[in-house]
Amino acid sequence: DTAVSQTPKYLVTQMGNDKSIKCEQNLGHDTMYWYKQDSKKFLKIMFSYNNKELIINETVPNRFSPKSPDKAHLNLHINSLELGDSAVYFCASSQVGVAQYFGPGTRLTVL
């Protein structure tokens, strides 16, 4: 059983396009996150949702819009993709105050 799953695993697209990444967790956790890992492997939080409500937004460009239709899903939509958006995006989930469990990642390449 996959605890935190993301689709797609790989995403290659042209600059200016709009794309979405989907995340689902079957752990019953209340909180979900998006992290970005750059080419130097540096991981940084982007967003956090608790029970479908946005609680962390780490100064991410508003071209990035997370959406949480229910507490088991947190999708990431990116408008007008730029070269600098190329990275690996990780979804994670946790209960409050407990360790986060990460998905396998989505490698986004913007050409």
Place this chain on the structure above:
Amino acid sequence: AQSVTQPDIHITVSEGASLELRCNYSYGATPYLFWYVQSPGQGLQLLLKYFSGDTLVQGIKGFEAEFKRSQSSFNLRKPSVHWSDAAEYFCAVGAGGAGNKLTFGGGTRVLVKP
């Protein structure tokens, strides 16, 4: 603001030898501390965590870590490394509570020689 430093970017160790990865953190209150491992092309797997209590914590795959408040450190150790331990290791600090934002160190890449 919280921060995490992993001083060693790369470490090469022989199979069967011991391993220690360093992690120093900066945080104003009692931190929640974590070690994650990332194998090539994979996601992050939680190795162990420290929230409170015994400062020596045991994790999966034979790893352990020790929290030293006086040194603001949370070093990861393994007595005998296996070839499958070759990976990137990340230390992280979290505030706990709703949101539980994790701040990660830059990672340490471990290479295992036969």
